[in-house]
C-alpha cells in the first residue's frame with residue numbers, strides 16, 4: 001500500500017476521532033484567533049447558502065405578517081372585493097402615506113400597523129388595481145359601474161363624492 005492510500009484509509013477509519021480532536025483543539029481559548037479565521041472561511045465558503053437561508057426565513061416572516069395584516073383589514077379589497085393575498089396591499093386613505101411609507105419602507109408599514117393595534121382610521125385594504133388607478137386621488141372605475149357592494153367606501157372617493165353617487 002502506498003503512503004497516501006494508507007493515510008487515507010487511516011483517516012477513514014479514525015474520522016470521528018480526528019474530527020472530535022480537531023474540534024476540541026479549536027475550542028481551546030489559546031486557539032481563539034484560529035477559530036475566528038476558521039469561522040470566517042466557513043462563512044465565505046458558504047456565503048450563498050447562508051444568504052438563501054436568511055432570505056427564505058425573512059420572506060416567511062414577512063408573509064406571516066402580511067397574512068395578519070390582511071385578516072385585520074377585512075380580508076378583501078374594500079373596492080372590488082378581490083381576496084387574493086398576493087394582490088392585496090395597504091392603502092393610506094388619508095393620502096398622507098407617501099412620507100410615512102418613505103420613512104418606514106413597505107415591510108415596516110405592516111410592522112407599524114401591528115404595533116399600533118391595527119388602526120382602522122386612514123388605512124384600508126385595496127387590491128393593486130384599485131390602488132393603482134386611485135393613486136392620484138381619482139375615484140376607481142368600479143364606482144361608476146355600481147359594482148361595489150361592500151360596506152367600506154370605494155377607493156379614492158372623498159366623502160362629498162360619495163354623497164353624490166348615493167343621491
Ligand SMILES: [Zn+2]
Nearest residue numbers: 077080127130
Ligand atoms: Zn380592488
Ligand SMILES: [Zn+2]
Nearest residue numbers: 079130140142
Ligand atoms: Zn376599485
